[in-house]
Amino acid sequence: MDDLTSLFREFDVLGAFWVNLQLTFWAAIFALVIGTVLALMRISPVPSLRFAGTTYVTLLRNTPLTVIIVFCVLGLWGHLGITLSGDFQQNFFWLAVLGLTVYHAAFVCEALRSGVNTVPVGQAEAARAIGLGFAASARLVILPQAFRGAVAPLGNVLIALTKNSTVAAAGSVVETSSLMRTMIEARGDVTVLVFLVFAVGFVLIVVPIGLVTTALSRRWAVAR
Amino acid sequence: MSGSVLFDSPGPRARRRMVWINVVATLVVAGIGAYALVLLDRKGQLAGALWQPLLTANAWENFLLPGLRQTLVAAGLSVVTAGAFGLVFGLGRLSASRAVRWVSGGVVEFFRAVPVLLMMVFFYLFLPQLDVVDPVDLPLVAVVLGLTLYNGAVFAELVRSGVHNLPKGQREAALATGLTRGQSLRLVEVPQAVIAMLPAIASQLVVILKDTALGAIITYPELLAAARRFGSGNGNILQSLVVAAVVFIVINWLLPRLAEVLAGRVGRRTAGRARAEAPSLAATGRDAS
Numbered sequence: 288m289d290d291l292t293s294l295f296r297e298f299d300v301l302g303a304f305w306v307n308l309q310l311t312f313w314a315a316i317f318a319l320v321i322g323t324v325l326a327l328m329r330i331s332p333v334p335s336l337r338f339a340g341t342t343y344v345t346l347l348r349n350t351p352l353t354v355i356i357v358f359c360v361l362g363l364w365g366h367l368g369i370t371l372s373g374d375f376q377q378n379f380f381w382l383a384v385l386g387l388t389v390y391h392a393a394f395v396c397e398a399l400r401s402g403v404n405t406v407p408v409g410q411a412e413a414a415r416a417i418g419l420g421f422a423a424s425a426r427l428v429i430l431p432q433a434f435r436g437a438v439a440p441l442g443n444v445l446i447a448l449t450k451n452s453t454v455a456a457a458g459s460v461v462e463t464s465s466l467m468r469t470m471i472e473a474r475g476d477v478t479v480l481v482f483l484v485f486a487v488g489f490v491l492i493v494v495p496i497g498l499v500t501t502a503l504s505r506r507w508a509v510a511r
Numbered sequence: 512m513s514g515s516v517l518f519d520s521p522g523p524r525a526r527r528r529m530v531w532i533n534v535v536a537t538l539v540v541a542g543i544g545a546y547a548l549v550l551l552d553r554k555g556q557l558a559g560a561l562w563q564p565l566l567t568a569n570a571w572e573n574f575l576l577p578g579l580r581q582t583l584v585a586a587g588l589s590v591v592t593a594g595a596f597g598l599v600f601g602l603g604r605l606s607a608s609r610a611v612r613w614v615s616g617g618v619v620e621f622f623r624a625v626p627v628l629l630m631m632v633f634f635y636l637f638l639p640q641l642d643v644v645d646p647v648d649l650p651l652v653a654v655v656l657g658l659t660l661y662n663g664a665v666f667a668e669l670v671r672s673g674v675h676n677l678p679k680g681q682r683e684a685a686l687a688t689g690l691t692r693g694q695s696l697r698l699v700e701v702p703q704a705v706i707a708m709l710p711a712i713a714s715q716l717v718v719i720l721k722d723t724a725l726g727a728i729i730t731y732p733e734l735l736a737a738a739r740r741f742g743s744g745n746g747n748i749l750q751s752l753v754v755a756a757v758v759f760i761v762i763n764w765l766l767p768r769l770a771e772v773l774a775g776r777v778g779r780r781t782a783g784r785a786r787a788e789a790p791s792l793a794a795t796g797r798d799a800s
Contacts, residue, residue: 332518333529335536349717349763350756351724354735358756361739362749367554411518421518450626457728464628464728471636478640482633486625493624 290477294470294484303466304488310380310452310462314387315445321388322395329396330403332421340396347393353457356386360458376461383455387448394444402437403429407511435507442500446493463488561747565754570741578737579758585651585723585733589658590716596659597666598705604671605696615667622664628725631657635729650731658719665718669711673704703781710777713770717763724759734758 294300328340347355359382363369371381406429414424453464463485470481521529551557564570603615622630634653638644644652677700685695727736738755742748 332521332525333532333536335533335540339536339540345764346760349721349760351721351735351759353724353727354752354756354759357727357735357739358749358752361742362752366556366749367550415519450624453626453628454725456628457725464626464632467629468632468636471633475640478633478637482629482637485629486621489626489629490621490624494620 290480291484294474294477294481297473298466298470300466300484300488303461303463304492306380306460306462307449307452307455308492310384310387310455310460311445311449313384314391314452315448317384317388318391318395318444318448321392323399325392325396326399326403327425329400330425344393344396347390348397350390352386352390352451352454355390356383356454356458359383359386379459380455383452383458383460386458387452387455391444391448391451394447395441398440398444399433399437401440402433402435405436405509406432432509435504435509438500438504438507442496442504445500446496449493449496450489556749561745561750564741564745564747565750574737574741575734575754575758578732578734578755581651581726581731581737582720582723582733585654585658585726585731586716586720588651588655589662589719589723590712592655592659593662593666593719594712596663597670598701600663600667601670601674602696602701604667605674605701607692619664619667622660623668625661627657627661627722628728630660631725631729650726650729653729654723654726654731654733657725658722661722662715662719665715666708666712669708670701670704673708674700676707677703706777706781710770710774713773714767717766720763720766721759 325340325343328336329344331337360379363385364378364382370378371385372378410428410432411424414428419427453462455462456464467481467485471478474481548557555561600615600619603611604619606612606615631653634656635649638649638652639646674696681699681703682695685699686692690698723731723733724735726733727739730736734755735752738751739748742751745751
């Protein structure tokens, strides 16, 4: 118990988790926006938009996140000199958010599309039968049901994003996995305890997200 | 095909309109691409001298292919160990004893919630203290352990849901022939569930393969690390990373296609439904229903 309190006193554990939560928060918002646009492109009647959306998803989903984040830092910043913030450390933070965003946008797109797949064909047929066009039937009939069907898969993406925010360490962002490394190197006598602190921290964040999204997806499920 | 649900096949007017939207959309996408190329060119990143080294035998023989081999070794080992882990804890979750069920459930939920990178870093720093692993193998062991625990937990869920998805008659028939519940599970239900989940395992390989790249953070010399090393030696990190990404994309694009072929092949050998899709697309899965 003394070890535990001294760990929290010596190291800013909560601060490190706060960095992960911030990474998750911003990447989640941006990925939701981009992912929704991609999903609309992939379900639209226009072949070129569908092709562009499919290509994006295929490319980004099959690239390891680590490669993307290393690319953001070494490629975009190191080679192309793109900076997202004047502050040196903040710059790495936003580059990591960029990497997390473009990667998870592909998964958000797929989650929303799986939501569209839960809508029975009859709904779309009925919408067309009363004279609604693509835009109107999507806005009034399909998407409201699709979003409700997509809550659970979107929750999965959010959980994955929360855990993947640790990969930002590959982009020189100081967060939980890098702090854990520092702590173990400083306090080799309590290695397992240090790991458990961080592991339990993630369990405490991830499990409630899962419970809440499961509950919401049940409550909002379209009764059929 | 989700698209076809949303719109009728286009008539003459819609087709004319589509031509225009197509042109505009193509222009926008091509414009973004052209802008990126201009940006790269302005920084001199399109210079042939930077791409050329990646086409030499040296790049592939000494860097990329050995890196790819390490990636495949780690992924291959992990999928086997994760399969064993998943089988043990999947059976545990189906056990008749409540205590075993609870412990297995706790273990599975725990390892699904902890980031893989955290586990890899932990093993990388912890194993030397125990002095059980040859320092040369340390990064590989740490990578495989991290991947095993997470993906094993995912497989355990697959085993459980696979057994739950079998028709009830399978167990009833097994019990009717005089097998005990445990025997029915081991001899009848789990083998069929495993066959049904083979394609899903193949799909999970994509996740495993992508996650091996995390090994670069703990000095495992896989493809990403090799590309980085080659890039910093030749001053073309950006180009090397692009090539490494393309290799990953090609392999990961092929794997699900193989999984689908597999699903078609084994489909007849199980009463369960062989599914080609991964348990969840993202790196984790709580039950998606």
